[in-house]
Amino acid sequence: MTPAGLPPLTSVADLHEIERVPLADRDLAHTTYDLLVRAAQRWPDAPHSVWIPDATVIEDHVPVTFGGLRDRVHAIAHALHGLGIGRDDAVTLMAPNCGDLLAVTLAAEAVGIAAPVNAALDVRHVAHIVRLTGSRVLVAAGPELDEALWKRLLNGVPDFGIEVLVALSPDGAGRAAAPALEARPGLRTVRLDDLVADGPAAPAGLPAAPPAPDDLAAFFHTGGTTGTPKVAAHTHRNQAVMAWSLAVAGGSDEGQGIVAGLPLFHVNALLVTALAPLVSGARSIWPGPLGYRDPKLYAGFWRLVEHYRPRVMSAVPTVYAYLSAIPVDADISSLEIPVVGAAPLPDSVRRMFAETTGLQLLEGYGLTEATCASSATLPGDVRPGSVGQRLPYQTVVAAQVDEASGTIRPLPAGETGELVIGGPTVFAGYLRREGDRRRVSADGVVDGLLRTGDLGFVRDERIHLRGRRKDLIIRGGHNIDPAVIEDALLGHPAVAAAGAVGRPDRASGEVPVAFVALSAPGITVAELTAWAADHISEPAARPKSITVLDALPVTEIGKPFKPALREAAAARHFRAELAEHGIDGVEIGARYEAGRLVVRLTGGAGAAAAAVLRGYDVEIRLDAEEAEQ
Known part of the structure; x- marks a missing residue:
């Protein structure tokens, strides 16, 4: 099914047909604000999103129409402008999912720059990100939405330059009952609702000129919960073109639903489940503030599907692993497109989800630095080993990179190298701080091509991943692809997840070791070691040890965290x-x-x-x- 007004994309032939029309000749929005305005004009009274305040009470929700979202964004934009936010000013955002968090994100992009931050990061890392962005305003979960986070920020943010701390309320909360906020010396604390109430009653537009396509729209930090995060800069053109591409690639049509359970500090949540519906007219369903991170969601997830009738859901492999263990106790016939990405998909999860639901998981591939997604598996086009075909107007090739000169040489189709990406969704660069000056440095982008650090090959416009360049295990000068080890272990019917890394070794520099999580009890390390020896043809790649864990470490959004x-x-x-x-x-x-x-x-x-x-x-x-x- 193709959303109205969008070209069909069901095959590689369709991809080539789409690209016969230059992108510049298409009547597309080129800023996120223009996306919002166009959607509100086209579907003013249709629901853009529904927000479920409590994942255990799935029927209760707060709907937001396209027109209502535009009006709320206008009101918040005026409030931010009143705090001194201008085109080059970043607004830091830290909160679990709620309707106003999305509205503030879009408002911040409309008058300045949105800077979403993972609330699980410790204050030291938050301080690092805030100093990079230069943010003076932080919009966070108020005490009624996340009391622990509010207290942590209240006591920490004055130390790293935040001047105003704005509190968000839970969806459906009444303004009159909200108690007064604590204050701190040198820090203004205020509720968003109070800021909006002090502004124009019904602003018809923005308080300043709208953004231009090449203006910065957002700063997204990358990395997990430890280590120093990098901060990637997106332009409005990056996000607007990506939203259109995602809608073309299979987003639901007008009025159809998509489950939106990823946190809004992650680029997938904003692009796939918030911005793409502004193109297609789809309705995003946000199941509780914690989304997929809330264990209480899973017991009633199939009933949620029956109640809201979504066609699409987007999640990480760990989410589908949890759902595979829950018998389907409801009518889930509306669900047709379960999209999976952000981490390699174990065959065991793919198999178990199909057995539980009858649905095939559709893999995608993307990076924050390429604005979200660079490939998608189309319904009916699942190819073993592939993460789908590239998206329109992006180039994805495997290349040999000369580390000394930085020269990129594309490789023939089917040959493995470092994947590089070109096109309008390649980010502006990483943030750097030089004294009081913030700048964007296009590290990793050579002649417009983004070095991904991922190894893989491309054949027939379809991308196949072969691991991370930096994850290579170098044993005595011999490169070992950890995917060789992981694929072999994942082939064992009792292995649910596997991670291979190098550990220090005096003689060889490092040797391979493996960690696994099991889907069935009773399997011994000796049996797994024998399995690895039988299924890994290269002796040097056979792991020196295998350790069984209850679960492999992942980041907040479910990506494997190999440093741990x-x-x-x-x-x-x-x-x-x-x-x-x-x-x-x-x-x-x-x-x-x-x-x-x-x-x-x-x-x-x-x-x-x-x-x-x-x-x-x-x-x-x-x-x-x-x-x-």
Whole structure:
């Protein structure tokens, strides 16, 4: 089904037909504000989104029409303008999903720059992001929406330059009952509803000139819950073209639904489930403030599908793994397009979800730096090993990159190399701070081509992933693709997830080890080791150890977090080596800092332990007391 007014995209032939018309010749919105205005003009009274305040009471919801969203964005834009927000000013956003969080995001993009931040980050990382963006205003969950977050921010933000802390209320909450907010010296605290009430009663437009296509729209941080996040800058053109492409690639038609359970600090939630419906007229369904992160959602998820009749849902593999274990107890016949991305899809999850629901998962591929998605699997076009065909007006090729010169040489179709992406959705660059000056640096973009760091090949416009370049395990100068190990282990019927990493080794630099999570009990490490030996033809790639975990570490949105596995593997190995030398009572902390493994030794035998571990390509640090002795 193709949304009205959009070209069909059901095959590679359709892709080529679409691209016969230059993008510049298409009558597209080129800013997110224009997307909103056009949608409100076309469907003023139709629902753009429904917001469920409590995931355990799925029938209760707060609807927002396209026209209502535009009017709320206008009102909030005036409120932000009144706080001094202009075109180059960033507004930091930290809250669980709610209707006003989306409206503030669009308003911030309309008058300035939106800067969504993961609320799970510690204050140190939030401070780093805020200093990069230069934000003075932070819009956050108020105490009624997330009391712990509000208190944490109230006590922390004055230290890193935030001057105004704006509180969001839960969906459906009445304004009259809201108690007064605490204040802090040098920090203004105010509710969004009060700011809006102080502005024009019914503003018909923006308080300043609307954004231009090449103006910055948003700053999205990348990375997981540890390590220093990078901050990627999107232009309005990036986001508007991506929203159109996603709508073309299979977004629901006018009035049809899409389940929106990912957090709005993630680019997928904003682009796939909020902006693309502004193009297609679809209705996004937001199941509770925590969305897919709320364990209480899953018991009633199939009833939610029956009640709201969505055609599409977008989630990460871990979500589909949870749903695969829940018997279908409702009519889910409306659901046709379950989209999966952000992490490799284990075959076991693909298989179990199909057995539970009768539906095939449709993989996609994308990066924050390419604004969201670069490929999508179309319904009826599932190809084993492929994450779908590239999206219109993007180029995706495998290339050989000369690290010394930065030269990019495209490889023949089917040959594996680093994937590079070109086109209108390649981001503006990463934020850098030079004293009081903020600038955007296009690191990783060469001649308009984005280096993804992902290995893969392209054949017949379809993309096949082969792991991460930086995740390569280099054993004695020999490159080992961790995907070879992971694919072999995932082929075992009892393995639900697998992660292969390198751990330090004196002789070889590093050797491969693996971690797995099981879908069935009773499988021993010895059996898994034998399976790996039988299914990995390259002896050097066979893991030196396999560790069974309850679950593999992931980021807040379900992406695999391999640094945690590498750190755990190193600490485990060093602990065993010290035990062989009769050294105990030493606490070992392993952490990657700026790409180098740092091992911190704490305890009375730290110096002796450091002597034993000499010869590894790691940095060893003793605690302060030990170092002085």
